[in-house]
Amino acid sequence: MTGFAVEANFALNIALLLMLLVCGVAIARTRSLMAAILLMSVYSLVSAVWLVVMDAADVAFTEAVVGAGVSTIVLLGATLLARGQTERHDWRTQIVPGIAAIGVGVLLVYAATGLPGFGDAASPANAHVGRAYLEQTAQDIGVPNMVTAVLASYRGFDTLGEAVVIFAAGIGVALLLGFGPRAQLAPLPEDLGDHHVVLRVVAKLLIPLIVLYAFYVQFHGDIGAGGGFQAGVILAVAVILHALVFGLRETMAAVPAKAARTIAALGILLYAGVGVVCIVNGGGFLDYDRLFSPRVEAMIPANLLGDPGQAHHWGQHFGIFFIELGVLLTVAATMVTIFYGFAGRVLDGEAKR
Amino acid sequence: MHEALVWIGGGLVIAGTLLSLLGAGGVLRFPDVYTRLHAASLTDTGGATLVLLGLGLVSGLQLDTVKLFFCWAFIMLTTPAAANALANAAYGSGHKPRIGTFQIVPADKNIPADDGPAEDGPTGDGSSGK
Structure with missing residues (x-):
């Protein structure tokens, strides 16, 4: 039964990350600012769901309220000043920024392989000060x-x-x-x-x-x-x-x-x-x-x-x-x-x- | 007894998910703003109702069930109002509903989509477009 639960959790993670990926690509590709803002709202909502899956309820709450809620409204207000469409640039001017973006992405993925496993009790964040908080909160606070x-x-x-x-x-x-x-x-x-x-x-x-x-x-x-x-x-x-x-x-x-x-x-x-x-x-x-x-x-x-x-x-x-x-x-x-x-x-x- | 409730609840959750999926298909396939909105809003409230009812049956009567009820009440208040506001805004900005019979035409000789405010009257049936 636990094996099944782990599998289900894994599948849920993959599904949510795929949705985030689709949202991200759609944001980058759309030319309509309003569509981009609404997609960013969807992105925030999906990442909030993902944070709930990862048991980070407080962060998920913030993401849902701020990312999907207020920032969408503020950005929509800001687009009233703008034209509502992005310009389509010549692809040759996009080469250098594209290479820079891909390079940073590769570096981030490379760095992510060095992160400790999710919920790893031996990781530095959980072993020292995090552990002290977990053990002492009940009597300190x-x-x-x-x-x-x-x-x-x-x-x-x-x-x-x-x-x-x-x-x-x-x-x-x-x-x-x-x-x-x-x-x-x-x-x-x-x-x-x-x-x-x-x-x-x-x-x-x-x-x-x-x-x-x-x-x-x-x-x-x-x-x-x-x-x-x-x-x-x-x-x-x-x-x-x-x-x-x-x-x-x-x-x-x-x-x-x-x-x-x-x-x-x-x-x-x-x-x-x-x-x-x-x-x-x-x-x-x-x-x-x-x-x-x-x-x-x-x-x-x-x-x-x-x-x-x-x-x-x-x-x-x-x-x-x-x-x-x-x-x-x-x-x-x-x-x-x-x-x-x-x-x-x-x-x-x-x-x- | 509880076992049976869990099975019924799970079935309701799946039914609600399928209904929402149908709604998404309708949003993609229907010809104009109003029919798309119709598909989205009806299946949204219906699907959410089924899912929340199913979850309530699974959890049994406890505090979570009350919270699920509040979620349901919130959705029943907001989704129809949002659909109304959207339809209102679409009508206000000049989108005309398409009236008549339709046939699904291939994508390459598609009738012009109702993307902006229409200058003339209702577009009529799909075959006469273009």
Whole structure:
């Protein structure tokens, strides 16, 4: 029976990789930008499925939400500026880039043969620090999802850097494209008519559910797959869906661009503030064990999480909670800001109007 | 009892997969946007329903079944709405449905595909094209 399961898994891997290959070739061959973007979305979705097969649920989640979801929308927004078709180059100009691409590909395949086997317990990544995380998470951190433990606690400083990178990306897009000044040119909601009434009713039903799901992913992050990054993107998707269906003007009345960029900065501030509080209480930066002074920690009821027998890691639990909240705020608000920048940008001809 | 449910569930999963496959064939073979959309959306919801029902029977009544139910509800809400939006957009950009009888013509003397907004009325039956 195990033999059969291994065979089935192998066949599934091969099938998914073939689908990825087909998608990649199709992306390279198509001349329509929109078809390429949609194929990239399919590529992301298939690779998310593949990551699930490889038991990397958190990464699969991110790939599905960011790769197949938000980046598709942003790229589609960007193509509104472009012509929607790529130029067909003379094949002679493609020789040198082609040779370079094939050379890099061969090198990568050659390098891949030197990688340790999938799930190899003796590989360097699994033998030293990875093994220490696996063995000590339960007593150090006390959260069931070790990915969250590594990401938010052991490697909290790195994750702060990631959140800042996302924030910086939002600032960059806003500096280039603005904060959606074109929204005032969008048609009034009364002028839209009842053409898309089905879409609007369904969106009205779905947006609260998407927000609810985002919070589920957020607060479930230290137990199952998920966390601030994924939840933030899902939350942003709810806002973007509202903008796509009801128009940018309505959305910017509900979630002003100013509020979005303020929240993005507040998220980083909350994350870094947790680290500073740890320093003030005598620990290192983002050392959650010192998040609360012993006097405060004694005031927290023992059965707050329903399991009084568990060793207490209130600092770790609350630290992870707050920094994930910071990540949620930053990611969601930055995604919304980027979307506003793309969707509400002023075209060159319109600026004078 | 459970054994039987697993077999029935597995059969439903395979049936759903085949239905989705049929839908993909329809998308490739049908003559215009609307019939292709018809093939895609109907088999999509139907296939997903069969697959999720089959998975629910295999897993038995537990938390996963509830999650599968939510997946199903989500698909039943979104897929028809997406099909509606697509058809709406196709109609809005001037795609006319083809009305009449069709015959599958060889690829080399194919009638012009309905790729862009049509200037004139319905193209009529396939044999009169070109």
